[in-house]
Amino acid sequence: MFPTLAAILEETEPEHLFSQLVHDHLSSLLKEFERYFPTTKDPRTAKxxxxxxxxxxxxxxxxxxxxxxxxxxxxxxxxxxxxxxxxxxxxxxxxxxxxxxxxxxxxxxxxLPFPTSYLCEAGFSALTATKTKLRSRLDIRNTLRVSLSPICPRWDRLVKEKQAQGSH
Known part of the structure; x- marks a missing residue:
C-alpha cells in the first residue's frame, strides 16, 4: 500500500525496530492525553x-x-x-x-451547552486561545463561559459607570 515507506524501511531499519518506535510514540501520546484529559475527571462518567x-x-x-x-x-x-x-x-x-x-x-x-458542531468548534477555539494566553490559569470555566456567550457587552454603559482617570 505504501511502496515508498516499505522501501525506506527495508533500506534503513529492521521492521521490529520501526514497530517499537511506533509503539513507544503511541504510548507517549496516551500519557500526554491522560495528562490533559484524565479519565478520573471524565464528565461523561455516570451519565x-x-x-x-x-x-x-x-x-x-x-x-x-x-x-x-x-x-x-x-x-x-x-x-x-x-x-x-x-x-x-x-x-x-x-x-x-x-x-x-x-x-x-x-x-x-x-x-444543551453544545447543541451544534459550530458551538463545539467555537468552544475548542476559545479554550485554545485562553490556554495559550493564560497558561497558568487552572480553572477557566468563567473565562470560557464569557467567550462562548452570544450576549454582547454594553460597553457604553460599562464605560459610563467608571470614573475617568484624572490628569496629574
Missing part, C-alpha cells in the same frame, strides 16, 4: 443514561432517587423506546419532558 436511557444500570448513575424512578419508568416503556430509535437524542428528551420533567431537565442541561 451514560443520557445517551441511552434504555440500557440503565441502577446505582451507576449520578441521579436522585426520583430521577432514577423516572429513568426506570422510561426504560420499561416500549413506546418511548421506539420513539428513541426514530428521533435524535435532544428531540427525544424534549418530548419526554412533559411526562418526566426532572430526568428530562437533567438530561437537557447536560446536552
Amino acid at each position: 451514560e443514561w443520557i445517551r441511552d436511557p434504555f440500557v440503565n444500570k441502577p446505582g451507576e448513575s449520578s441521579v436522585t432517587v426520583q430521577e432514577e424512578d423516572q429513568l426506570l419508568e422510561i426504560a420499561s416503556d416500549g413506546g418511548l423506546k421506539s420513539m428513541f430509535e426514530t428521533t435524535t437524542l435532544p428531540v427525544f428528551w424534549i418530548k419526554v419532558m412533559a411526562e418526566y420533567p426532572e430526568i428530562a431537565t437533567t438530561a437537557l442541561k447536560t446536552l
Whole structure:
C-alpha cells in the first residue's frame, strides 16, 4: 500500500525496530492525553443514561432517587423506546419532558451547552486561545463561559459607570 515507506524501511531499519518506535510514540501520546484529559475527571462518567436511557444500570448513575424512578419508568416503556430509535437524542428528551420533567431537565442541561458542531468548534477555539494566553490559569470555566456567550457587552454603559482617570 505504501511502496515508498516499505522501501525506506527495508533500506534503513529492521521492521521490529520501526514497530517499537511506533509503539513507544503511541504510548507517549496516551500519557500526554491522560495528562490533559484524565479519565478520573471524565464528565461523561455516570451519565451514560443520557445517551441511552434504555440500557440503565441502577446505582451507576449520578441521579436522585426520583430521577432514577423516572429513568426506570422510561426504560420499561416500549413506546418511548421506539420513539428513541426514530428521533435524535435532544428531540427525544424534549418530548419526554412533559411526562418526566426532572430526568428530562437533567438530561437537557447536560446536552444543551453544545447543541451544534459550530458551538463545539467555537468552544475548542476559545479554550485554545485562553490556554495559550493564560497558561497558568487552572480553572477557566468563567473565562470560557464569557467567550462562548452570544450576549454582547454594553460597553457604553460599562464605560459610563467608571470614573475617568484624572490628569496629574
